[in-house]
Amino acid sequence: MNIKQIPRPISGGLILSYKCSAECRHCIYACSQRWPSDWISEENLEMILKQLSGKILSDTYGPRTTGLNSGLHFTGGEPFLNFELLCKAVEIADKLNIPSMFVETNCFWAVDDKFTKEKLKILKKKGLRGIMISVNPFYLEYVPFERTDRAIRISLDVFGKNVMVYQLEYYKKFKNWGLHDKIPFEEYLKLENKEDFLRNVEFFATGRAPYRLKDVLKDIFPLLSAEYFFKEKCITPFLRSWHNHFDNYGNFIPGFCAGISLGDCRELDRLLKEGIDLDQFPVLRFLIEENMYGLYKFAKEKGFKDLETGYLSKCHLCMELRRFLFLNYEFQELKPKEFYNHLD
Ligand code: SF4
Ligand code: SF4
Structure with a gap:
């Protein structure tokens, strides 16, 4: 046995569905x-929240305040697609005294003032402490800016200082420009030149980004061969106590x-008590003990063929290796399965 202990989580997000x-x-x-409408069941919701209760810590200024990397947030996917479930989650978490609770949203639902205020007040009454509103050019492709603007304005009324706008710089920029409606990304790049955009926008070169943004990103992330990433370590983002995620399928x-x-x-x-037996989870073992080189060598031995174009980032290489292993073999640690079918 090769046991690795997992740090006790003190903050994070609960994914209600993808x-x-x-x-x-x-x-x-x-x-x-x-994605399928696999919303978290009430049973799983109760079970996960009970497990998190007593572990999640408050934001610096107390349980009634919120911070991006503290407390517990409800996320997805888009939690407002299932408002009833979101309310249930808040109610249960509040009863369990989980501190610094907030919801993360893209604001698609903020169609008019009355509706928006109603929803936010209901959530507040049930115990929600704050809200995190997403703003950047990627959301603008899908959410009319009026809705984002409305949600921020009304959230400030309802939640006061517990409103987090990420990225605030983009919100200010869009307001100054007097933006309306949605804007396709290619059109957006005519408003903010690519160099400025690449300097200003914040995101991780992982998940869908390497597949859908390769052409735009290659100016800042030159495509590199796998060897370039061999020595990069994953242990810090991988085994940590803060800002982990818990999903609707029960995955940590x-x-x-x-x-x-x-x-x-x-x-x-x-x-947490028993730890993980890394002998049973080779992908975890390689990522924890041998960095990207270990996982790469393992996948190569199993038939992985390098992308001729190279990779945008360590996480891009990691996803290609994992996707290959997922599609050709079975590894219990590669979950949820649907993730690998929705990348591009
Ligand atoms: S980043 Fe976009 S697609 Fe992903 S969960 Fe948020 S709003 Fe949905
Ligand atoms: S390379 Fe893989 S394990 Fe490491 S941080 Fe990126 S996604 Fe996580």
Whole structure:
């Protein structure tokens, strides 16, 4: 046996489903409308929240305040697609005294003032402390800017200082430009030149991004051969206590490493007590003990063929290796399965 202990999670996101009203080019979890409506069951919701209760810590200024990397957030996919379930999740988490609870949204649902205020007030009454609103050119392809603007304005009324706008710089920029409606990404690049865009926008070169943004990104992320990434370590993003994710299928997803499961978060206490036997999960073992080189060598021995074009990032290489292993073999740690079918 080769046991590795997992750090106790102190903050993170609960994915209610991977279904989304949008299909953003940079989406880490490759969410879209095409995912099945596998919303988390009430039973799993209860089980996971009970496991997280007592572990999730408050934001610096207390349990009623929120911060991007503290407390617990409800996410997806788009949580407002199933408002009833979102309400249920907030209610249960509140009863369990989970601190610094907020929801992350793309605002597609903020169609008018009355409706928007109503929804936010309901959530607040049920115990939600705040909201995180996503703004950047990728969301603008799917969500009319008026809705984002409305949701921010009304959220400030309802949640006060517990409103997080990510990225605030883009919100200010879009307001100054007087933007309306949605804007296709290619059109957007006529408004902000590519160099500025690449300097300003924040996202991870993982998930869907390497597949849908390769042509735009290759100016800042030159395509490199696999060897270039061999020495890069994954242990920090991989085994950490903060900002992990827990999904509707019961997967404990390390950090932002979509498509990898450390185990069943419905049995988090057991997982934390017993640790993971890395001998049973070779993909985890390579990523933890041998960095990208270990996983690359393993996949090569199993028949992996390098992309002739090269890779945008360490995570791009990691996903190509994992996708190959997923499609040709069976590894329990490569979950959820649908993730690998929705990348491009
Ligand atoms: S980034 Fe957010 S809004 Fe965009 S597809 Fe992913 S989950 Fe949906
Ligand atoms: S390379 Fe893989 S394991 Fe490492 S941070 Fe990226 S997605 Fe996670």
